[in-house]
Amino acid sequence: MKRALDFVLLIVVGFVFWEAMHLAAPFALTSPVESVAKAWSMALSPVYWPHVAETAKAFAYALLLAVGGGLALGLSLGLNRTSAEVAEPIMISVYSLPKVTLYPVILLVFGLGLPAKVAFGTIHGIIPVAIFAMNAVRNLPNVHLKTGRVLRLSRWQTLTTIVVPGALPEIVSGLRIGFSVTLLGVLIGEMFASQRGVGYVLMSAIGVHDVATIMASIVLLAIVAVSASAFLLWLDHRLHHRAS
Amino acid sequence: EQVTVTHWGVLLYGAPYAVAIDKGFYKEAGLDIDGVITSAGGGTTMRNVMASSLPYGEVALSAAIAAMKQGIDLKIIHAGVRTAGEQLWVTTADSEIKSIKDLDGKKVAFTSPKSVTDMLLTMIADKHHIKMQTVAAGGIGAGLTMVEQKAVVAAPVMDPIWPKVQGKMKPVFFIKDELPNMMQSVGVTTAEYAKANGDKLRKLVQARKKAVEFVYANPEETAKIVAKRYNADEKIILASIKNLIAIKYWSDGEFEFDAMDNMVKGLQIVGEVDGKVDWSKIVDTSYLK
Amino acid sequence: MLRLLVVGGFVVALEVLCRTGVISKLVLIAPSEMAIHLFGILSSRKADADILESLTNVMLAVLLSVVGGFAIGAFIHSFPRLRRAIDPFLASYYALPFFAFYPLFIVLFGLGRGAIVAIGVLFGIVAMIISTLTAFDRIPRALVRTASAYRMGPVEAALRVKLPSAIPFLFTGFKLAIAYAFIGVIAAEFIMATSGLGYSISYAFNNFDNGTMYGLMLFVIVLVTAVNAVFHTIERRLLRRWGR
């Protein structure tokens, strides 16, 4: 109850801040009320849903790849010091590149369309997931791994019953960021070569300076991302009991 | 299949394509065009054209030239938008700035470095012998915000954004009053594709030409079609289309080499191009008939 | 050592693919050519100013992200109610297409360096905040109580006990903050600046000047790798001390 209250309070504070911003720069931002109203009308309009569906499809694939790949990469690198030494700096360096510059390469490999968008989302999301998981695994108390060895658990068992639960808080943090960045990546992908999708809507809105649509899209994106993040946090609290 | 059009959904380069799809001009010609791929960057659009299964599209002339300078084998097969006259610089409604002369010594925004707006602004300064402090805003919206915040005194805007801000902003100058026609965009394809698919390209160009004629003849219906495709306000689109018809914005495809040379001259001023462009090597007029 | 081998192998493979024309020169140029171009750029000294400018921006952004992110994270962590309310928003932040806010950034930070560094910080800081929060959860209770037993104030406890104790987990935040600050700065320069590495890369991208583009990218890669290698060494040394 108190939690819900705090949450609402924070949203209110956010809106007040937003309103203040709006008053300071009406051209850059529409007011929260206006934006939410616009978001509502967009959510009801039949024109918007095909775009959402298009983005959702690409996002679903990208998320699957980013999370699956990120966890596989992060966990295995966390457990294997040698390969981590090899892969980690390379991973981060490539990640630090402005993604636009990878566009020609992505075009070459995936062509135009869905696969390119998925690829864009995946390369955005996979690294945070991997890095969080890797560091958490690396810092697992030694005695936990020893316990696993004494029980002669298989690699897979050790992974699923000790490593993953032990590293869960960090894994969840990685997933939370990964979820959001993957979404962003898909949107950016849609801005490069698109004919449909939320990214396309955003790009046109930015192009014609349709601030209401921009802000409304952002409200909708925020609702999705916050829900996902809250769900993951809830999951973390359920699964990982901490000291009170 | 999809054609590629720069700034689709934003600027009205795409109006003829919207009409051609909607009115079935492509279908009549036996083409199955069901959509438009777009992006906002010149280089990106050019790359999309090359990567597409149908490597044909309308791109910024500057992007086409840049690509060719880097040795990409392209063919320009028709003219697109033949003027940059729809652009104008605006200031706040209550501003003291009234004419170009008032901009002397002031901060004025363009969109992004080496873009058409950058070039136009430089040419204006040259023409009127004034000195401005020009800054990159990052986009139309950002420029307008800067004007509003008094960070700059003027920023560029164009159709179809202009009718939307017309009440809040007032024009300082229109390009159409100041500079000659400059070809903004052209239809391109890869040389390789052109070799094997001459017929198809010809049909594409013809369908567009028919659509352009339709636009000039039926502004109202065009506005309806474009508003639907762009998911925009029909009134504003109609106002813009009328503005654009007045300056004969869309070319029916015929090349106007003076307008193209004007553009190259502008690009030379901002240092985008050095030396002449030999049109005969890259322009192929054979698809116009 | 192994890392060198892997990277070397990769580079040679790329070289072969490019030289034999399997990968078109318009998409990717051979690594040796990238190096030659980079050498050309560096020796002509014409990019020196751009490089210096971007590096300063990136360094400022990284510094502010890491220090600020840690401070904010530590602050939020000491108010559990605030933390619970704010947590779902933090990660969601990355889903928002920040480029839609450029007009706002201009209003807030003005033009020039301020806005560019600000975007780098806005991008990097949240990863650091999230990482700090999860890292602080990992501090053994006995250490927190030791800090209290020494009558440390919140700031001193955060700096003298919590920071060093959480460092192994904070490395996640460092690495991501570096990557994100890089991306933020370069992306901002892409769009807003008339100079700097990001601008040069985007200019080359738009002009199909693959030589310059990949040359500069190589420079970014080498730079980030160097920075990361330094961190990696520090991390390894610390962890060994920790006994992990």
Place this chain on the structure above:
Amino acid sequence: MAVHEQAVAARGDGVQPVHVSVRGVTRVYGDPVTGIRALAPTDLSLRRGEFYSVIGPSGCGKSTLLDVLAGLSRPTTGTIEFEGRVLDGVPDGIGVVFQEDACFAWLTVSDNITFGLRRAGVDPAEIARRLDYALRLMGLVDFATSYPAQLSGGMRQRVCIARTLVMQPRMILLDEPFGALDAQTRLIMGDELLKVWRETGATVLLITHALDEAAMLSDRIGIMSARPGRIIEEVETGWPRERDSRIAAEHSFGDITTRLWSVLRDESLKSVQLGGGR
């Protein structure tokens, strides 16, 4: 140094005024009604300069008592007075050795030990002197530059003891500080603790499992009940202030341990609730 002077002033034998007094303190973990009751209403007073030990069955609330005594957690009900003032937060002049390993993994043994001194801005020469003394005392001379991860469990425990003792607090709280030490080392450490206690005049509260240790070192011993814990009995040893482990040879030593043993046994059995197990 204020701490030191006050400590010196407190020296000397005889009955001293109350240093800390606990009145009706309870502590519930979690929800006040449904949560785990760790402390039943507990009363306890320590005289200034007294050596007091607490024994009790595992899980009865000893560490919880130490926590509230040190001001690290607030009692659910009841009050604690330390040096005449109601406790609110950790007071000045207290030193704590925790049951868990609380070594700073990022500092060497030396730096761990001198941590508090450097913070307090003690003169470097004095720090060096005390460090040297502590390293010898704890048998860690060879490991001065090692990191905790390179030490055995017992060695880490000694580092934590040293870190607290060098601060010369007016009240020292120790939670099973010798738990990981072998019998002989434990004896030595006990004697050293007695020595520090005598020299600084500090009040000591020692939580221990070893009955003989409690009997040997303390002026008084409090025995705690099964959870929810409270002091159910206090045993006065009557040892002179000048004493060491050889006191175990005294006639009354056996009586004391027997007494402790008989009370503790019942509580431990209650606590482990060996219904049908045995």
Place this chain on the structure above:
Amino acid sequence: MAVHEQAVAARGDGVQPVHVSVRGVTRVYGDPVTGIRALAPTDLSLRRGEFYSVIGPSGCGKSTLLDVLAGLSRPTTGTIEFEGRVLDGVPDGIGVVFQEDACFAWLTVSDNITFGLRRAGVDPAEIARRLDYALRLMGLVDFATSYPAQLSGGMRQRVCIARTLVMQPRMILLDEPFGALDAQTRLIMGDELLKVWRETGATVLLITHALDEAAMLSDRIGIMSARPGRIIEEVETGWPRERDSRIAAEHSFGDITTRLWSVLRDESLKSVQLGGGR
């Protein structure tokens, strides 16, 4: 269940064949030449079904010995044979209770205890039976659904003991398992361990600090030297297999502890190197 059958087969008294033998084992941490020498060439053999205790000064290498015995770390030199085969990695049938707290923070007490059983695919009814038994044995019935963070230090230790015992290993290695328990609970746990040992016929290696505990529970006791540690003396108790803590009343019990005490004292003194301290 193979483990169980084999365990049953091993029952019965009398001298048994060697279960595990350690020959010339050394262990150096860090660089082989300049690193910390934790084990000097050490020899040790445990007979099948034997209860063997190891005592030694703090930091002498006891935990290190346990590590190499369990196959968790490779000896720097020397070999270990377990059930007739040279040890290479952790063998089947071994259970270890570590000195550190090894509870899984994310599992309840019950889930911690049944962790290994569930991994081994033991029948749920059997798991429930063993869990129930273990909870009673360890006095944790009320805390079955608690998480480790809600337990006291001693209770967490008991969870770890339970987690190992329910697996019914053929060889049980325990590193100061009762370190955080009070005297009475420690006695009870010792008796329970003896019972499990008798019933399953397992070989037990117990590292402990309490000399009386070692004397009471073991068939043989090995005393380790100061670091680098090796077994310098072994004491045979000669107790019958059927025994419990009441054996401490036997006449020879005092002799044994005195013996242990005298050897350990010298080594501890050496270890703590109390140059001028005392």
